[in-house]
Amino acid sequence: MQGSVVVVKFGGHAMVDADLQRAFARDVVELWQAGLRPVVVHGGGPQINAMLDRLGLETRFAAGLRVTTPETMEVVRMVLTGRVQRDLVGHINAHGPFAVGMTGEDAHTMTAVRRAAWVDDRPVDIGLVGDIVKVNPGTVRALLDQGHIPVVSPVARGEDGQIYNVNADLAASALAVALDAERLVMLTDVEGLYANWPHSTEVIERLSADALDELLPGLASGMLPKMEGCLRAVRGGVRKAHVLDGRVPHAVLRGVLGETSPGTTVVPEADADHDGSPAHDECAV
Numbered sequence: 001m002q003g004s005v006v007v008v009k010f011g012g013h014a015m016v017d018a019d020l021q022r023a024f025a026r027d028v029v030e031l032w033q034a035g036l037r038p039v040v041v042h043g044g045g046p047q048i049n050a051m052l053d054r055l056g057l058e059t060r061f062a063a064g065l066r067v068t069t070p071e072t073m074e075v076v077r078m079v080l081t082g083r084v085q086r087d088l089v090g091h092i093n094a095h096g097p098f099a100v101g102m103t104g105e106d107a108h109t110m111t112a113v114r115r116a117a118w119v120d121d122r123p124v125d126i127g128l129v130g131d132i133v134k135v136n137p138g139t140v141r142a143l144l145d146q147g148h149i150p151v152v153s154p155v156a157r158g159e160d161g162q163i164y165n166v167n168a169d170l171a172a173s174a175l176a177v178a179l180d181a182e183r184l185v186m187l188t189d190v191e192g193l194y195a196n197w198p199h200s201t202e203v204i205e206r207l208s209a210d211a212l213d214e215l216l217p218g219l220a221s222g223m224l225p226k227m228e229g230c231l232r233a234v235r236g237g238v239r240k241a242h243v244l245d246g247r248v249p250h251a252v253l254r255g256v257l258g259e260t261s262p263g264t265t266v267v268p269e270a271d272a273d274h275d276g277s278p279a280h281d282e283c284a285v
């Protein structure tokens with residue numbers, strides 16, 4: 001694992017108080033001190049909702065993605081890059097001169113196209129939501145090579161210069177693939193992917209990419225982009241993707257450095273895990 005890139009997505013629901021943000025920052029620095037090369041991609045959905053509310057603007061989601069008007073986009077960019085990213089950079093830099101904040105716009109790191117969404121088999125216009133089609137990881141790599149911890153906001157640029165709102169799970173996934181990361185870790189506010197949610201909270205511990213592919217159409221709300229991100233990551237060459245409960249102290253350290261990871265682990269093939277336990281091939285959600 002020494003020298004491996006680990007992309008950690010810190011979800012808006014996992015960062016609801018400053019103590020959790022501070023604990024997360026300490027964990028990320030400990031990963032760096034353990035010889036790994038962490039990259040943080042942050043979310044901020046609840047924080048954007050709160051700002052929209054203060055401004056008297058509507059919050060709407062379709063297929064787990066924010067319906068983004070030009071007015072909403074201004075707020076998304078302001079909250080993600082002006083507030084959430086700055087707070088995280090500050091918490092990490094309390095431990096030393098590690099973190100450098102950036103967005104997918106910087107140096108054309110992430111290029112997006114307008115994304116279509118489907119609800120009940122019908123196309124829905126979700127506005128300025130982007131799907132990443134190209135990642136240029138050079139700037140992130142340069143920061144890693146200089147010993148920094150990049151903190152990336154999920155905002156991307158289109159070829160035409162339009163700025164797009166990208167779901168943070170999918171941004172983290174695309175960056176993990178481009179960086180040839182060893183791990184993708186998604187921190188959220190549930191213990192992992194629940195089977196048969198909302199009727200049960202039984203966590204699916206391990207899944208192969210094929211099994212996850214079958215489950216995807218049945219997934220709801222925030223879990224949909226998260227699991228789509230895990231799937232794209234392992235199919236793109238990332239060795240493992242984890243969904244962990246970010247409210248649990250040291251979840252990142254346990255997830256990456258522990259013998260067994262809590263939460264849900266997605267692996268490329270049913271037998272791709274090297275700890276001897278096969279991944280589930282079938283699981284109802």
Ligand SMILES: Nc1ncnc2c1ncn2[C@@H]1O[C@H](COP(=O)(O)OP(=O)(O)O)[C@@H](O)[C@H]1O
Nearest residue numbers: 011012013187188189190193194197220222223
């Ligand atoms: N099968 C499922 N298992 C677990 N959580 C689920 C599932 N389906 C939907 N969810 C919801 O997804 C939420 C996590 O996604 P989201 O709210 O987008 O979090 P984040 O801000 O961390 O990205 C959970 O809090 C839960 O309400």
Ligand SMILES: CC(=O)N[C@@H](CCC(=O)OP(=O)(O)O)C(=O)O
Nearest residue numbers: 012043044045065066166167168
């Ligand atoms: C297109 C889209 O939905 N973008 C997200 C970006 C932030 C995000 O993904 O935050 P979480 O990880 O906290 O959910 C949004 O506007 O909420």
